[in-house]
Amino acid sequence: MSKEKQTPELPDFDWDKAEDKGFGKSYSAADRQSLEQMYEGTLSPVQEKAVVKGIVVGITDREVILNIGFKSDGIVSSNEFRDIPGMKIGDEVEVYVENQEDAQGQLVLSRKKAKVITAWDNIQKSFDEDVVIDANVKRRTKGGLIVDIFGIEAFLPGSQIDVKPIRDFDVFVGKRMEVKVVKINYANDNVVVSHKILIEKDLEAQRQQILNNLEKGQVLEGVIKNMTNFGVFIDLGGVDGLLHITDISWGRINHPSDLLALDQKLNVVVLDFDEEKKRISLGLKQLQSHPWDSLEEEIQVGSEVKGRIVNVADYGAFLEIKPGVEGLIHVSEMSWSQHLRNPQEFMNVNDEIGAVVLTLDRQERKMSLGIKQLTEDPWTQASLKDKYSIGTRHKGVVRNLTNFGLFIELEEGIDGLVHVSDLSWTKKIKHPSDFVKVNDELEVVVLELDTDNRRLALGHKQLEENPWDTFESIFAVGTVHRSTIVAKGDKFATLELPYGIEGISAIKNLAKEDGTLAEVGESLDFTVLEFLKDEKKIVLTHSKVKAPAPSEEKKEEKAPKPTPAKAASQEKEEKSTFGDLSVLSALKEQFEENEKKEKK
Helix, strand or coil: CCCCCCCCCCCCCCHHHHHHCCCCCCCCHHHHHHHHHHHHHCCCCCCCCCEEEEEEEEECCCEEEEECCCCCCEEEEHHHHCCCCCCCCCCEEEEEEEECCCCCCCEEEEHHHHHHHHHHHHHHHHHHHCCCEEEEEEEEECCEEEEEECCEEEEEEHHHCCCCCCCCHHHHCCCEEEEEEEEEECCCCEEEEECHHHHHHHHHHHHHHHHHCCCCCCEEEEEEEEECCCEEEEECCCCEEEEEHHHCCCCCCCCHHHCCCCCCEEEEEEEEEECCCCEEEEECHHHCCCHHHHCCCCCCCCCEEEEEEEEECCCEEEEEEECCEEEEEEHHHCCCCCCCCCHHHCCCCCCEEEEEEEEEECCCCEEEEECHHHCCCHHHCCCHHHHCCCCCEEEEEEEEECCCEEEEEEECCEEEEEEHHHCCCCCCCCCHHHCCCCCCEEEEEEEEEECCCCEEEEECHHHCCCCHHHHHHHCCCCCEEEEEEEEECCCEEEEECHHHCEEEEEHHHHECCCCCECCCCCEEEEEEEEEECCCCEEEEECCCCCCCCHHHHHHHHHCCCCCHHHHHHHHHHHCCCCCCHHHHHHHHHHHHHHHHHHHC
């Protein structure tokens, strides 16, 4: 194998020595300087990381060759020139110098980066100089639109599209729109633009003219631009005014959309104007005469009218006879019943009902109505005296309780009073709530009827026979009964007698044989001292009764001794229980039969 022939290393070329040997002696110093200037003039100074302009000198399927005046040409992928479909040799384009010379000695250029840098420069310049930009709307997004400015996507908020609210953003997609840059955020590469600002500037002169000529009572034409629960905002030609819901119609409406619609044109009148706050209050109903002024003369007190319930409150309901004309139906005029209830038990909003005019003031525009007047007053019924004659029995509902008794509603509008003393023959009721509750059903008997004064006295205990007629025989003075002490006061004690009735005894009469006083809960024999039928009061004593006076003893000697049958019946009566009033009646009859036998 032969050895490879190695090339000897050549020394660096030395121009000075070459001149000494005669190389380049044909150029003088002046010629050399001139040539150097000519060479330097053909090259442009190029800085890396900068945008420069280049000339297209060659185009292939994959690349575009650009001359930027540097010692070598740059090559850029043809994909970066898709936005210039008709590009040809000789066209001038901007490119970004990434590297003057890479590892292969090639100049590295980028048109994509040049476009981005140039676009941001133009955006900043437009913002600084307040320049109007022609933007292309690419698509809609949440809350607005995405537009293209200088190849950069910017956000156009929905509130900045127009002076009036925009409800359909899709109609702007694909169209061109003039905008201004209002905000730049380089950290997030975010740009915000506005089209509304251009419109506002155009409307400023028109707005100022409207404000200068604005007067109360002036009628203007406007367009509804926004609608809320409390009213609508109307564009008067660059100036917004508020039409409150109460000034839309003389009648009641629940929402402005009941009568109006967005983008609707209408005439309104200026009600008020605040120059400092630039607030304009508008009215629509004021352009029409008030409905009260055209209210029919036939409507007078006592007239029957029909309408629609527009509001229900705790104290009553409002009936709309015609839009703008309302009357109040107080809850007391809804039913003949004297017990006020919730108006919603009688009617609801939007109910169509009839009513009677009770009061009417056309000047004050006030009217009171009633619906109970459509039916006959129950107290004036001809059959009332027969229906509620004394002694008749009825069932009613307890509506109210007082300290002195309770009120029962027998039918709508017919109430009666049951005095606390007429609830029970035997129980001492301090308050009606101890006996019955509100809304309970109670059977009563009529005691008194006064139709002129609308009064009806009722009783509950009268449904049964008065047991005190029988008690008069059972608890005769001198009779002894087993009783229990249930309470003690300073002077008297309360006793529970047979049949569930109560009696009283003086504290001093509670003395027992050992000299001590009986205490609460003890059951002892007590002797009847007094029986007060009218007062339903029985007075007793446990201490021994003093011997009667001589005259009384003679009377007692003359009195016949009770027969064994009578004694047995008395003993039986003392042991009876007050389970049923019919037992007392039977005892009374037995007493009367025994007395007849003794007389015979």
